[in-house]
Amino acid sequence: MAKSQIPGFKTGGGALRKVLGACVALALLALIVHYPADAASWAKGAAGTAGGAIDGLVTFFRNLGN
Structure with a gap:
């Protein structure tokens, strides 16, 4: 039986992708x-940026509901 795949999401990867990821x-x-x-x-900067986003x-969706 084949693995279930998520549409639009490629599983696995080629050797080049693995080498680049390791690099x-x-x-x-x-x-x-x-x-x-x-x-x-x-x-810290990345975490602050992510927290701000x-x-x-959250503020956008709260205001959207009002």
Whole structure:
């Protein structure tokens, strides 16, 4: 029996995709190891941006219901 697939979502991936993913993961690890303070500030900034976006969406949907 075949695996169930989500429409529009490709499962698996080719070798090139896996190699690129591994390279990105290694680059992020190297940044964290070599520049931990900068990596922490980037993570805080990303979390703040994501939190702001979520707050904005919540405010939008609350106002949409009024």
